[in-house]
Amino acid sequence: MSESKTFIASPSPSLKGAVKAPGDKSISHRSLIFGAMAEGVTEIDGLLEGDDILATARAMASLGAKVEKFGQGHWKVTGKGRLQSPNDTIDCGNAGTGVRLLMGAVAGYPVNVTFDGDVSLRKRPMKRVTGPLASMGARFDWKLDEDRLPVEVKGGKLTAIDYVQSVASAQIKSAILLAALNASGTTRITEPEKSRDHTERMLVAFGAKVDVQEVGEGWVIALEGGQSLRGTSVSVPGDPSSAAFPLAAALIVPGSEVTVEGVMLNPLRAALFDTWIDMGADLTITNRQMAGGEEVGDVTARYSRLKGIVVPEMRAAAMIDEYPVLAATAAFAEGQTVMRGIGEMRVKESDRIALMVAGLRACGVEVEEEPEGFVVTGGPVKGGATVDTAHDHRIAMSHLVLGLAAEHPVAVRDPEMIATSFPGFVALMNGLGAKIA
Ligand SMILES: O=C(O)C1=C[C@@H](OP(=O)(O)O)[C@@H](O)[C@H](O)C1
Numbered sequence: 001m002s003e004s005k006t007f008i009a010s011p012s013p014s015l016k017g018a019v020k021a022p023g024d025k026s027i028s029h030r031s032l033i034f035g036a037m038a039e040g041v042t043e044i045d046g047l048l049e050g051d052d053i054l055a056t057a058r059a060m061a062s063l064g065a066k067v068e069k070f071g072q073g074h075w076k077v078t079g080k081g082r083l084q085s086p087n088d089t090i091d092c093g094n095a096g097t098g099v100r101l102l103m104g105a106v107a108g109y110p111v112n113v114t115f116d117g118d119v120s121l122r123k124r125p126m127k128r129v130t131g132p133l134a135s136m137g138a139r140f141d142w143k144l145d146e147d148r149l150p151v152e153v154k155g156g157k158l159t160a161i162d163y164v165q166s167v168a169s170a171q172i173k174s175a176i177l178l179a180a181l182n183a184s185g186t187t188r189i190t191e192p193e194k195s196r197d198h199t200e201r202m203l204v205a206f207g208a209k210v211d212v213q214e215v216g217e218g219w220v221i222a223l224e225g226g227q228s229l230r231g232t233s234v235s236v237p238g239d240p241s242s243a244a245f246p247l248a249a250a251l252i253v254p255g256s257e258v259t260v261e262g263v264m265l266n267p268l269r270a271a272l273f274d275t276w277i278d279m280g281a282d283l284t285i286t287n288r289q290m291a292g293g294e295e296v297g298d299v300t301a302r303y304s305r306l307k308g309i310v311v312p313e314m315r316a317a318a319m320i321d322e323y324p325v326l327a328a329t330a331a332f333a334e335g336q337t338v339m340r341g342i343g344e345m346r347v348k349e350s351d352r353i354a355l356m357v358a359g360l361r362a363c364g365v366e367v368e369e370e371p372e373g374f375v376v377t378g379g380p381v382k383g384g385a386t387v388d389t390a391h392d393h394r395i396a397m398s399h400l401v402l403g404l405a406a407e408h409p410v411a412v413r414d415p416e417m418i419a420t421s422f423p424g425f426v427a428l429m430n431g432l433g434a435k436i437a
């Protein structure tokens with residue numbers, strides 16, 4: 001697809017139907033990485049086949065694992081219990097999770113690995129991960145600019161650290177834990193605010209011992225070095241971050257009712273649903289069950305007259321990727337939706353605060369930008385704009401959803417990035433009745 005391609009979302013009739021959520025991106029990355037580090041076979045079912053994950057699959061193969069695809073979402077990884085130096089630079093594409101977890105994964109082996117990424121990933125800070133890994137003993141050689149890809153990682157003997165997180169980040173925590181597996185001593189990570197715990201859960205599923213102690217609003221995670229992983233089977237639950245888009249469309253397009261099945265409900269991921277309910281959304285969850293070590297359920301959203309609220313800041317980590325789509329729904333709510341304590345949004349695939357502010361304003365929505373947040377005043381949305389997405393899938397999908405309920409069509413540039421996390425997004429949305437072309 002060419003860079004200049006745009007998708008246009010037009011005012012749509014009601015959306016109706018039931019769809020299955022695509023596989024969770026966080027768990028998909030981890031299943032491939034853990035499978036490659038483990039000894040033996042890991043069978044993965046429901047793997048998200050988005051571009052971010054395919055980049056991680058290629059990375060694991062070049063680090064020495066056998067990575068095979070058997071059918072849609074069904075993959076097998078045969079690991080050797082260690083990683084080896086690749087022949088070439090590993091290109092992680094658009095994926096912050098991919099590159100940051102991989103830097104931790106390789107750090108404890110005697111390997112040299114150069115990581116690179118696309119134009120968006122090259123702008124994102126890496127020292128937040130290389131800093132703690134360097135204090136464990138890994139070495140980093142920045143190829144262009146300090147703190148930015150490309151970087152060469154020189155792994156080897158590591159020593160455990162005690163690390164206190166200053167931002168609630170599962171990517172930093174996971175990189176340290178993966179390195180800690182091969183470090184001497186016990187690594188401790190203190191998270192004053194909890195971040196998603198997929199790595200901790202998966203370490204246990206792959207046979208490692210992890211000790212987690214709750215402390216106040218957060219927890220301390222301890223992992224003794226010298227543990228090996230054993231291959232296992234992983235069933236990937238549906239991604240709440242992707243499910244959010246069809247559900248958001250149902251909330252704002254009059255007369256809609258959409259169910260997304262098999263959505264992961266891990267409380268450290270599902271805070272958007274609580275927030276929508278606080279805004280008056282008609283959102284129900286049925287068929288709750290355990291799948292692949294996580295609670296999943298079918299989430300149904302019906303068109304709702306939303307009210308603006310002050311989103312509790314303590315929810316930020318549990319919905320950090322969902323603020324763009326929350327903002328799209330807030331544009332139709334009565335009154336103000338106040339979103340604060342979300343400075344981390346500025347260092348994602350784009351500066352998501354700046355991009356949402358610009359996109360919403362272009363569509364006629366009143367928005368105030370703050371250093372660490374933004375405030376959206378809802379009402380009828382004019383639309384009729386072409387929006388820049390800066391290679392950011394969530395900015396693209398959020399504006400397409402907005403366009404379905406706006407008075408005039410909304411166009412987004414660079415829509416090909418949607419395939420990083422949600423391949424088949426347009427077909428799925430149009431299957432529900434949306435008009436995206
Ligand atoms: O660990 C993960 O899988 C992720 C953690 C979050 O990033 P941070 O760790 O930077 O908060 C999130 O934004 C990202 O989409 C996926």
Ligand SMILES: C=C(OP(=O)(O)O)C(=O)O
Nearest residue numbers: 094095096097098321348
């Ligand atoms: C921030 C995201 O991903 P990553 O950090 O893996 O690029 C995201 O998917 O919204």
